[in-house]
Amino acid sequence: MKKKLKTTLALLVMAMASMAQNVEMTGPDGRLRLKVVNEGETGVSYSVTYDGKQMVDASPLGMKTNVGDFSSGLKLVKHETAQIDTTYQLTRIKTSQVHYQANELVCHLSNAQGQSLSVTFRISCNDIAFRYTLPRQGETGSVRVMEESTGFHFPQQTTTFLCPQSDAMIGWKRTKPSYEEEYKADAPMNERSQYGHGYTFPCLFRVGDDGWVLVSETGVDSRYCGSHLSDANNGLYRIAFPMPEENNGNGTVEPAFSLPGSTPWRTLTVGATLKPIVETTVAWDVVTPRYETKHDYRFGRSTWSWILWQDNSINYDDQVRFIDLAAEMGYEYVLIDAWWDKNIGYERMEQLIAYAQSKKVDVFLWYSSSGYWNDITQSPTNKMDNAIIRKQEMRWMQKLGVKGIKVDFWGGDKQETMRLYEDVLSDADDHGLMVIFHGCTLPRGWERMYPNYVGSEAVLASENLIFQQHFCDNEAFNACLHPFIRNTVGCMEFGGTFLNKRLNRGNDGGSIRKTSDVFQLATAVLFQNPIQNFALAPNNLTDAPQICLDFMKQIPTTWDETRFIEGYPGKYIVLARRHGDKWYLAAINAMEEPLKLKFSFPELSGSTVSAYTDDKKMQPQLKTQKIKEKGEFQLTVQPLGGAVWVK
Known part of the structure; x- marks a missing residue:
């Protein structure tokens, strides 16, 4: 009996010791x-x-x-x-x-x-x-x-x-x-x-x-x-x-x-x-800055020809048209994509950059990350992966006043590749250049770690809407995922907000956009990136609704506060963002049935707001709306449609 009692006590002590090692x-x-x-x-x-x-x-x-x-x-x-x-x-x-x-x-x-x-x-x-x-x-x-x-x-x-x-x-x-x-x-x-x-x-x-x-x-x-x-x-x-x-x-x-x-x-x-x-x-x-910068980087909006006009638009005359579009819209930047070194050339690029600056538009230039780990021919290639050539290229850009680079086609997550990301960012900061990554990995705290980092694609982005109708058919579903998943952990360089109905140069062929114009305006709020390369084209100045152009002229790209209101991944999302003292509330609907919204947002109690909604024909309309004292909203959002409230 005594032996059994001793054994029981010993087991109890061991169990208590084990429990003591656990922690909550x-x-x-x-x-x-x-x-x-x-x-x-x-x-x-x-x-x-x-x-x-x-x-x-x-x-x-x-x-x-x-x-x-x-x-x-x-x-x-x-x-x-x-x-x-x-x-x-x-x-x-x-x-x-x-x-x-x-x-x-x-x-x-x-x-x-x-x-x-x-x-x-x-x-x-x-x-x-x-x-x-x-x-x-x-x-x-x-x-x-x-x-x-x-x-x-x-x-x-x-x-x-x-x-x-x-x-x-x-x-x-x-x-x-x-x-x-x-x-x-x-x-x-x-x-x-x-x-x-x-x-x-x-x-x-x-x-x-x-x-x-x-x-x-x-x-x-x-x-x-x-x-x-x-x-x-x-x-x-x-x-x-x-x-x-x-x-x-x-x-x-x-x-x-x-x-x-x-x-x-x-x-x-x-x-x-x-x-x-x-x-x-x-x-x-939980991360810390990897280096300090002496530069004051400015964020904002940009035009880029490639998304709708593709490779053939990378020529001097077409780039002038997109610089003029940026100036007309009051945008800070133009992105000049692949092939500029071949189709325009380094000498004429100096003239083009000077022209952009005369219109108060600054320039981002596209580069391939490398050529030895893929089959990319889009140029410039074999410059960003070599420290000596990379620094020479960056000195040239700094001398001309180029403000940033977009580096594409990375294709891997190995430590060697992560080292190249960091090397490009560090060298770019030495030369006052911001960096966007495309065809790349997810950013992992990089906004705080690297002061000149401004965004990564790392998502099924806007170019896919051009390539296949399938992606246009699923645009709303994907757009209702990103605020919950991809974009919640890092900047997302999506390159969207189309006002073309047809996604080609002439607005007369190619993929057909299924979502409404107000849906597109809403994504400019929903998708967060400090530099937004919007998918507008020169023809939109005459063929897009004026209320949409006016909205896109004043949309900010940086935010002081973000509030989730309601939604479900892949179905719908209602989100509020604040820039300074101005609130933007955006909603989109990916479901097949109208979405009847009823929610409250007390910050706008008693306010008068500008309400962008779809009419019965899915055309954009702008109305002034008085918000009730409790900040209550009530609205129906049509399938593939959207709504934006601005105060």
């Missing part, structure tokens, strides 16, 4: 809860609840490296806590003033060999960010990461809103992956991704009726690769590294960094509704 922490308001647990031989896991409801089941932590295996047999040895309360200003994201409050938990782990690894968690009211830190391992001062065990295990009732990671070295001139695949909405977790390579960040999950989770990453720079999610295995998604074939096989799949050092941040945004998803700033909250 909530965000500042107590609703979001993180739990880190010792799982015995399987290692250490984390789980997440919100308002007591399970949002992420027990999920693995750890990684395999060349200096030690931290993927299994990990133990939670000790932990430390701290509070974070910071503010920062950033004019290139969805809100210009950010107050970040979070509770920090640092978990110190040990593997079977006694080697140390720590995981830092930061838990705010709706966000969790975490990353690994490795100390120096004796005389070893560097590490190569073979794989991460990091996982995200969702409850069975979860459905997904995901974009598949494409095969490498496919698509136009073998330039993929470039984050331009098609989403599936409300798909089951057990459905295999289109190409079998998992899914690109960000990834949106609906956890039954309990809430929503957005998974992404931030803080990726030259010291790591870009990652994505694997296909699910019984609801468990894991961090996946790039494919060996990316960038024509150049560069390693396994990232490496010096010790002590840290990985990028993995992020989860959690909410009972979609509001925290749309309004999150976690991608920027």
Whole structure:
């Protein structure tokens, strides 16, 4: 009897000791809860609840490296806590003033060999960010990461809103992956991704009726690769590294960094509704600037001929027409796309740039990222990938007063490619140049990390509307996804807002736009990027409704505040943004039936607003509307239609 009692007491003490090693922490308001647990031989896991409801089941932590295996047999040895309360200003994201409050938990782990690894968690009211830190391992001062065990295990009732990671070295001139695949909405977790390579960040999950989770990453720079999610295995998604074939096989799949050092941040945004998803700033909250700038970069609107007039428009005379269009619209920039070095030439470009400046329009120039990892012939090529040539080119642009570059066709997430992104940004800032990326990866906190970064495509963008009618037919569906997924974690250089009915040079052929003009105006508010290359054309000055032109003349591109009002991914969205003291409310409808809206926005209580809506023939109309004292709105938005209120 005494022996049995001693055994029972011993087991109880061991259980209590094990429990003591587990740790829980909530965000500042107590609703979001993180739990880190010792799982015995399987290692250490984390789980997440919100308002007591399970949002992420027990999920693995750890990684395999060349200096030690931290993927299994990990133990939670000790932990430390701290509070974070910071503010920062950033004019290139969805809100210009950010107050970040979070509770920090640092978990110190040990593997079977006694080697140390720590995981830092930061838990705010709706966000969790975490990353690994490795100390120096004796005389070893560097590490190569073979794989991460990091996982995200969702409850069975979860459905997904995901974009598949494409095969490498496919698509136009073998330039993929470039984050331009098609989403599936409300798909089951057990459905295999289109190409079998998992899914690109960000990834949106609906956890039954309990809430929503957005998974992404931030803080990726030259010291790591870009990652994505694997296909699910019984609801468990894991961090996946790039494919060996990316960038024509150049560069390693396994990232490496010096010790002590840290990985990028993995992020989860959690909410009972979609509001925290749309309004999150976690991608920027946990990163820091990589360098300071001495330049004062100016953001704004731009015209570009290529989107409707394509390659043949890159000639001197057509570019003059788009410079004149920019001047007429009061826009700050013109983007001169591929082939300018061949069709116009460096000498005449000096004249063209001088002409633009005489019209108070500044210039962005297009470049290919490289030529040795794809088959691109659009020029200039083989300049941005070579440090010596790149700096010579940038000195030439700086001398002429060029304000920025658009660098295209990247095709990979390897560390070597991330290093080139950073090198281009750093050298460009030395020469006072802003940078836009196309055919590229997702930006991961880059708005705060790099002062001259202004946007990335990384989405099925406007050019696809030109290429196939299929994408015009699905334009509204995709537009109702981006504010919830792609655009919520980073600037999105979409290049949209068409006023042509037919998407070609003559407005008389090619793809047929199915959405209304007011829908197009609404996307100028819904899609956020500090420099917007709008898809307007010179003919719009005479064939587009004047109320649309007047709206596009005064639309801002930077925002001080963003508020989600209501919506559902792929169906509809109502969003408010503030620029200075002026509010813009935008709504679009992707459903087959009219959308009857009834909501309140107290900030406009008792105000008189300009209301842009579709009439019965889907033509734009502008009316003055008095908002009720409680800020109540009531409106019907037609299928493929939109509405915008401005105060």
